[in-house]
Amino acid sequence: MLDRLAALVTARRTLVLVLSLLFCVMAGGLGATLTTRLSAGGFDVPDAESTRATRALSTHFDSGEPNLVLRVEAVGGVDGAEAVREGEALTRRLAAEPGVQQAVSYWTLAKDPALRSRSADSALVLAHLEGDEDQVGRYLDTLRPRYENPGHGLTVEFGGRAEVDRELNEQIQKDLMLAEALVLPLTLILLVFVFRGVIAALLPLALGVVAILGAFAALRLLTEVTDVSVFAINLTTGLGLGLGIDYSLFIVNRYREELAAGATVGDAIATSVRTAGRTVLYSAVTVALSLSALLLFPMYFLRSFAYAGIAVVAFAALSALVLLPALLAVLGTRVNTWSWTKRAKKPPARGFWSRLAGLVVRRPVPLATAAIVVLLLLGSPFLGVTLNLADERSLPPGAEAHRVGTALLHDYPARETDPVLVVADDSGPPAGRSGDIDAYAKRLSALDHVSRVDGWTGTYAGGRRIAPPTEAGGRYAAANGTWLSVVSSVDPYGDAGQKLVRDIRTAKAPFDVTTAGTASAFRDTMDALTGRMPYCLLLIAVTTFILLFLLTGSVVMPIKAIALNLLSLSATFGALVWVFQEGHLRWLIGDFTVTGGIVATTPIMVFCLAFGLSMDYEVFLLSRIKEEYDATGDTVTSVVRGLERTGGIVTAAAALVALVFLSFLTSGITYMKMLGLGLALAVVMDATVVRGVLVPAFMRLAGRFNWWAPAPLARLHRRIGLDERAGETDR
Template sequence: MSTTPATRSPLSVRRPWLIALLALVGFVVAGALGGDVQDSLVSGGFDDPGSESSAAAAVVADTFDGGAPDVVLLVTAADGSVDAPEVAAAGVALTEDLASRGEVVQATSYWTLASAPPLRSTDGDRALVLLRFAGDESERLDRAGELREELHERDLDGVAEVTVGGMSAVFSEVNETVESDLVLAEVVALPLTLILLIIIFGSVVSAMLPLAIGGLSIVGTFLALELIAGLTDVSIFALNFTTALGLGLAIDYALLVVNRYREELAAGHDPTTAVTRTVRTAGRTVVFSGLTVASSLVALLVFQFAFLKSFAYAGIAVVGLAVVGAVVVLPAILVLLGHRVNALTVRRPKVTAPGEETDGVWHRIAMTVMRRPVPIATVSTLVLLLLGVPFLGVELGFPDDRVLPPGAETREVSQVLRTEFDSREQSALSVVVPDVDARGTDAAAISGYAQELSTLDGVARVDAAVGSFIGGVRLPVELPFAATLATSDATYLQVVPDVEPISAAGEQLVADVRAVDAPADGVLVGGPSAELADSKQGLVDRLPLALALIAVITFVVLFLSFGSVLMPIKAIVLNLLSLTATLGAMVWVFQDGRFQDALGFTATGALTVTMPILLFVLAFGLSMDYEVFLLSRIKEEWDRTGDPIGSVAQGLERTGRIVTAAAVLIAVVFVSFGITGSVSFMKLFGFGMTLAVLVDAFVVRTTLVPAFMRLAGGANWWAPAPLRRFHDRFGFSEHVDLDDDEIVLNPPRQPMDATL
């Protein structure tokens, strides 16, 4: 006599104490090994390593062990003149002291360059000392930070005051600011989130569960980033992203799982059966949701920017850990808690059993929309498109000192350089010329090349192995660091601009320098302006592939989940539509500078080159997250009733409160990072993600989704016969008929056939 084997319950149900113990041990180990991950991360990562500018930087670093000065000391004379003998003597002494240090590969100043005019302010009361530290980017940033501490509020024998700036010093301060902002954001976000969770769940115990899963996901991701940083560069800005996304997704997934568990308890099931049924329904939804979010983040790996790749590493890790926490660790905790999940109750929210008909506010909203789908969908679409219009005027740039808040030391120095000096000493272009002997047979050719470059519009000075040139005239002084600018078979020139380097004028200067006939083939042009031009081109070149990858992976995952051709297409189109409002708002606010005083940032007329694609990818992934939540419940109702209208209304009613709560909670997390963030592009990230989540939850899910599903009717779940057969064989079922199976903790082994 054959029997149907009972359904084996998940390991979390059969061994809850083991799972809980392993999770606790994992949390402790990850905290111990990954707690200092910020020390292993790097700043920057906004340039394309495959570009000409990156190749130039590599040659300069490897062949010449140097590069353009990236630390600037601003010396302000006490008596008003940097040409006073005592000030000049102090300036020379400071320059010589720095040049004698082993970690300094280049040090020069106004006084050691024959009083070169670009190194003196227009009023004559300030002058510059320029230097570059040895080592890679992280080492230079660390040394710039140490120099800032050493020279903080220091004067030179009472005759002058010294402050530290330059891009290495700027990003050293950015790193410190990011770390302090992260702590402040957590202090703000966690209590607010806990309060909202208590209100939503009505129980203190239930409210603590999402935070526990969030903590596990975040700390685990810190360890993952520590390991990845041992193999490749990982941006320090990924830390804020890890905390925000880890907490947000943990809240989303835990809300869904705990809510379903409480529904199963309300249906009369015992805790172990309720958890098993929860894992087989809400747990599957969480897995598919995690796949859609992770698949979007994979597209960031297409780009060569370390900044974007770091967000992919962090995002994929935190999504995976949030999913494991929600479908493995959380069920084990629920088994251990049993009915005590509702302990410490502050209010009793209404919980309905699965399959029970309800007609609450979300049901009424869905029915209202489906009675007038065309006008409501038309109005919503037009509003979103109108809000997205400003994005047509987007300008892309690199972060500079203005990403720091007003009053930051290095920003104040940079502002003085910008307004009181005719050149941009910290942003020189590096022009690498191979196969030449600059100090021998090719000296005349290099001199002519440097002379011509110095006459270009936007050039303040050119420093070469054969001397310094201003306006086509060689300065009557030998460069102290001339020996570092050439080898026997190569040389490089430093082209100091007098235009804002991170601007259209800076990009034009790069084009002009590259257009000048060089004395050899294979010339490479690098530096901040060149990195900006090359990075924008690299972004444009790889964007189609990234978008195609997102679309294809999303389509495949949703088709395998729901067996529908129309549903993935509809989801992709609606998510793209919802993102138009977010991207348009970011240009209108952060590029054009509206509300900058209220929000505490300085608009530069451009968005950081990597931020639009980062916002797009992450917001798209989170939109798909909510899409899966809603569609899986609609599909469950469709499978149960076959009613195309009622299934949409019931699905929205079942998920409306959860999706709205999840959106509000994750918005609180992101807006906390936006409010507390002092670095402007991280502030943009926080506010941008907040807007994206709220627009998706309150506009797209409540109007466009029910409207389009009403218009499609039964075609929502249609697929051609070949694809239907493929799904039946290889697809995943979002809804299972749990009542067909008996669920036991340890099902008996089936007897072996005697003939075997």
């Protein structure tokens, strides 16, 4: 099949290039509007209890958790006559705006002390904007110009979830431009040194651009039928460039070797596509299947990374197998133009990688033991991992929403913006159940870490009512239900905050209730992640096992690959905890806020992406080792020769891909820094410690058992497997 493809592309090279150019133009035009269709949300579980409660609050009560917070400073303090008058007017004006379902403030809630800063120089206005993230964003874009400079001695800062999402959208686009401005020239310089020539070095960038444009167009089409996270842009550019480098590096390098050996242009292309192209195709399937595991999770934030990743892998592989051979056919021997070496460099008989492999196969036990101990030590911080969700602390410290969030945490006595909302939307008319509501509110107010409970029947604390109903309390009632706001004194992500959610959900209630709010949403998110994670791991393990079995005919090699990848990734996760949860290396990584935890979705993203990329390199190495073993029947010789022939090129590819992902460290968003550092570490660790030490050590110890499979599976592989003896391999 690949031979026929190479022949067709070579013969129709001009047509392929023209069609590719037209595709880039159309995809670029379609993808140009992508950023306007993306959302900054996607962390909520669609059918979870907290989501249903939030929906009921909006639908039945025209209310909800405050997603817009205005921190209002007043000259002379917030209790001055003019400040009170202007604060009340600002709140009433905001409440009447389109899209604002509710707005209250320190001044309209009888000077509630919880909404005034300890220094009395600022107070809060809490509002709920209706709709999904996109609708909320549009309302906020309209509101900001009207309220950011109110005058009359007041100054306003915006915070809350709505403002966080708006600033995340802006920040991600700034980050993308900065990362591209840095990584593209640096990558080109390194590619020139790797290929030892300018023309050859431009080919990976061309493939990366085509893959990125194609993925952008695919994502734009997907936005017509589903939500897509704005953070998919970063993955698309990073992975597109990285895979463009990976795939073209192997094919172009093989093509130049064939030319150096005296092959014609046509024969060199055919051999390159048949050998390196086959491995590229196999690797692309492996990476895509690993990324598809993200589709198992219900949050569209994670699913968006699967959409982006699968699209960019598909276009990168298609470009490598179709566009790149056409370009090579046009360039011919001119691929070596502006090169300081006209012949592909062949590995010496006793190069670095063969010497390393020789050392490892002579002393497999001590070297493998040392490598495993190092990886386990690096991974040990992950045992103390604490998880949370993305909030304003993920933004740069100077961001407006971040400043407001910091002020709420340190200057205000209670967590007014993070209440647990208890919703009874089908409990009957509140007037007929006032006694039940009163008793239930008292019960909730007596729970640990509850500062106050607000409801239709009054305000409660310490198991008793401390204030009678007020006019503002009418917002807690609807025709056929009621809701309560439980203000806590603890971090919603911490153990105490999560215990409070469990206590509220299990407390005896006179009617059916559901809970919403930050703490409830986090509980539901963690339940969804832990519930789906076993299926994610099973899917990746099974597909990896099948694909590597088809490649090698062994059941031992897939198990070895999965085990070593898990070991390598544990070190990566440990590094993420050590850096971002514990706050080390901020001078190197870039300034970020240490929250005492890491965003819960980040390890899952890193796992799926890094596992796929590591399998990419596994395929390249095993393909060569298997060919050598088929030719010699000697395990030691095949390992040494296989590592020598692939070690240098895999390391170069890994270094370039790591550089692309390290560009994410320039992001102002903390969890994008986490993703970039995690992927870069995983790629480097896999290409060095795992491929350089653990794989040859394991294969030396396993000997002929490396290629063992039960007789039925061996017969199956002979029928449907990828037989390396049918042709040359990737190197």
